[in-house]
Amino acid sequence: MSRLWPFVGFMLLVGLFGFGIWWNTQHDPNAIPTPLLDKPAPPFDLPKLYEPDQQVSKADLLGKPYLLNVFASWCIECGVEHPVWTREAPTLGVALIGYNYKDEPDDAKNWLDRHGDPYALVIADLPGQTAIDFGVYGAPESFLVDAKGVIRFKHIGPVTPEVMERQLKPAIAAMLKETP
Amino acid sequence: MNRLRANSLLRMLLIAMLALGGLAHAQAIEPLPFESHAQELRFQKLTHELRCPMCQNETLADSNAPIARDLRKQIFRMMQAGKSDAEIKQYLVARYSEFVLYDPPLTAGTALLWFGPLLILLGGAGVVLVAIRRRSRGGRGAAGPTIDPGDDW
Numbered sequence: 186m187s188r189l190w191p192f193v194g195f196m197l198l199v200g201l202f203g204f205g206i207w208w209n210t211q212h213d214p215n216a217i218p219t220p221l222l223d224k225p226a227p228p229f230d231l232p233k234l235y236e237p238d239q240q241v242s243k244a245d246l247l248g249k250p251y252l253l254n255v256f257a258s259w260c261i262e263c264g265v266e267h268p269v270w271t272r273e274a275p276t277l278g279v280a281l282i283g284y285n286y287k288d289e290p291d292d293a294k295n296w297l298d299r300h301g302d303p304y305a306l307v308i309a310d311l312p313g314q315t316a317i318d319f320g321v322y323g324a325p326e327s328f329l330v331d332a333k334g335v336i337r338f339k340h341i342g343p344v345t346p347e348v349m350e351r352q353l354k355p356a357i358a359a360m361l362k363e364t365p
Numbered sequence: 366m367n368r369l370r371a372n373s374l375l376r377m378l379l380i381a382m383l384a385l386g387g388l389a390h391a392q393a394i395e396p397l398p399f400e401s402h403a404q405e406l407r408f409q410k411l412t413h414e415l416r417c418p419m420c421q422n423e424t425l426a427d428s429n430a431p432i433a434r435d436l437r438k439q440i441f442r443m444m445q446a447g448k449s450d451a452e453i454k455q456y457l458v459a460r461y462s463e464f465v466l467y468d469p470p471l472t473a474g475t476a477l478l479w480f481g482p483l484l485i486l487l488g489g490a491g492v493v494l495v496a497i498r499r500r501s502r503g504g505r506g507a508a509g510p511t512i513d514p515g516d517d518w
Contacts, residue, residue, distance in 0.1 A: 218464065221460070312435075318460065319460075321432075322432040
């Protein structure tokens with residue numbers, strides 16, 4: 186029996202490392218927990234991408250839920266998730282609002298021309314100052330904000346079809362059930 | 366002759382690499398108009414204690430990621446506004462969670478992080494203790510012949 190112990194120890198390690206590999210396929214190892222979940226979204230006041238002389242504030246968007254999608258033309262993974270938005274935006278049940286992050290307005294417009302514009306509204310944060318209040322550290326990131334302005338769900342990294350079906354849509358359904 | 370040339374080539378390459386490495390490092394630190402040397406030291410110390418949320422193995426001081434640059438600027442602004450180190454850390458934790466602290470506070474969630482190594486050490490000590498005791502107790506001819514010298518470590 187005592188000669189079996191090294192083997193048992195080895196198998197335990199195999200189990201542990203196997204679990205680690207599986208865990209990392211299910212979770213983004215670079216995603217950090219957001220302390221903002223279920224807290225009011227930070228106040229913001231940003232210009233529209235297409236009408237830079239018009240500002241949009243958090244107060245303007247209160248009353249209806251929306252999905253805030255942080256994107257930029259320089260962000261490669263945004264191109265990965267973009268087809269999901271163009272396909273799903275009309276049937277999401279909430280308004281999709283683009284948050285153009287640290288991007289030159291012309292680059293952003295060209296990028297949207299090329300990839301399609303699924304957004305009901307695009308706000309632009311060129312200096313990236315407001316994004317700090319949202320805990321944004323890259324793109325893409327997506328925030329589900331309810332009618333009262335509370336962040337109900339956040340996803341870091343591209344929203345793949347799988348994330349859309351398994352996480353985002355259930356989160357939207359749960360939110361709409363509670364506060365239509 | 367050939368070896369000599371290869372050697373000098375290697376040396377040049379090494380120098381170039383070192384120089385470029387220094388350049389990359391210098392780039393991460395943009396000049397900020399500090400009020401005093403003490404403030405600059407305080408800034409350096411603080412940014413070395415904070416982790417960049419984007420490239421997670423780098424400190425805010427070292428990272429060249431856009432978000433690290435923005436956060437350094439924000440920390441500088443807060444320092445100019447007279448905020449304390451604790452207030453600045455609080456500001457970042459409220460937005461990026463305790464993940465940004467290289468020295469995480471002791472909470473239920475980080476208990477394993479703090480005491481895990483100690484547990485592993487104690488477990489190892491336990492195994493060694495059991496092995497020693499077993500050997501000294503039943504070693505002499507008690508159970509079967511010892512014909513496995515290769516296992517005896």
